[in-house]
Amino acid sequence: MAAGDPVRRIARALPGCLLAATALAMPGALGLVFLYAPDEKVMGAVQRIFYFHVPAAMATFASVYVLLAGAAGYLWTREERWDRLARASTELGLLFCTLVLVTGPIWAKPAWGVWWTWEAKLTTTLILWLLLAASVLVRSYADSRELAARLGAVLGIVAALDVPIIYKAVDWWRGQHPQIFRPGSPAPLAPEMKHTLLVCLLVFALFYVLLLVLRIRLAALEDRVAALLERAGDPEVTAP
Amino acid sequence: MKSYAFLFWGYNVIWLGIVAYLTFLLVRIRQVSRRIARLESACSAESAAGRPAGASGRS
Numbered sequence: 001m002a003a004g005d006p007v008r009r010i011a012r013a014l015p016g017c018l019l020a021a022t023a024l025a026m027p028g029a030l031g032l033v034f035l036y037a038p039d040e041k042v043m044g045a046v047q048r049i050f051y052f053h054v055p056a057a058m059a060t061f062a063s064v065y066v067l068l069a070g071a072a073g074y075l076w077t078r079e080e081r082w083d084r085l086a087r088a089s090t091e092l093g094l095l096f097c098t099l100v101l102v103t104g105p106i107w108a109k110p111a112w113g114v115w116w117t118w119e120a121k122l123t124t125t126l127i128l129w130l131l132l133a134a135s136v137l138v139r140s141y142a143d144s145r146e147l148a149a150r151l152g153a154v155l156g157i158v159a160a161l162d163v164p165i166i167y168k169a170v171d172w173w174r175g176q177h178p179q180i181f182r183p184g185s186p187a188p189l190a191p192e193m194k195h196t197l198l199v200c201l202l203v204f205a206l207f208y209v210l211l212l213v214l215r216i217r218l219a220a221l222e223d224r225v226a227a228l229l230e231r232a233g234d235p236e237v238t239a240p
Numbered sequence: 241m242k243s244y245a246f247l248f249w250g251y252n253v254i255w256l257g258i259v260a261y262l263t264f265l266l267v268r269i270r271q272v273s274r275r276i277a278r279l280e281s282a283c284s285a286e287s288a289a290g291r292p293a294g295a296s297g298r299s
Binding site: 098 | 244246247249250251253254257258261262265266268269272273275276279280282283
């Protein structure tokens with residue numbers, strides 16, 4: 001690709017633009033959460049965690065489905081670029097799933113009186129976290145880059161199978177977790193709450209794309225280091 | 241008031257998590273870019289000297 005290639009210029013400018021957009025949108029989202037959205041009648045102020053807990057859950061699901069695409073692409077073609085996408089998405093999925101699992105109990109303690117309960121949605125989300133953590137560990141400790149990519153891809157596909165189970169857990173097992181979005185029924189949210197949630201979803205989408213672009217760039221640089229070391233005949237290259 | 245304490249910690253956890261990961265990525269990208277520059281200059285210096293790349297070990 002030529003140095004002046006517009007695609008390359010856009011790719012170089014993208015993280016900066018995304019960072020600027022996120023930095024501008026984030027205070028707006030916080031303002032809406034604390035100043036615009038009304039208190040929920042039953043739960044009061046603590047319900048406001050919902051505005052970031054739900055987008056974090058959406059970002060987790062998005063990460064896992066992008067991970068599925070990367071994993072399937074790698075197993076099908078064995079091309080490094082698919083593995084980079086899968087590697088990046090695994091880490092992002094783990095990050096956002098951790099945020100979901102931490103903010104959930106912070107809401108649950110005042111709402112339910114307990115930090116954690118072995119309720120279906122919570123348990124299946126914990127299983128997703130464990131699968132993503134296992135994938136990150138397997139990638140770190142595998143004997144070769146090829147094995148790391150293959151095992152990571154298989155675990156990624158298993159993790160993706162858990163997402164529909166999490167989504168339907170309340171319907172299937174009648175758990176305690178609130179179900180705000182049911183297909184075919186209007187969302188029980190006041191317009192101010194709906195607007196706030198939409199802006200928070202946008203902010204998390206920006207964050208998600210920013211982190212994904214940066215993590216893929218890092219993975220590409222790490223692969224370049226490995227290639228250079230391989231050229232130099234360094235035994236370190238067998239490590240992922 | 242107790243609800244606000246939970247809310248405060250909830251939001252802190254979210255932003256600390258995201259900002260910490262963003263910082264980690266930016267720092268790591270800088271470190272790996274520097275390492276690539278060092279490796280490339282070492283490789284090109286060795287090529288110019290007529291030695292096989294990596295003959296002097298890693299940088």
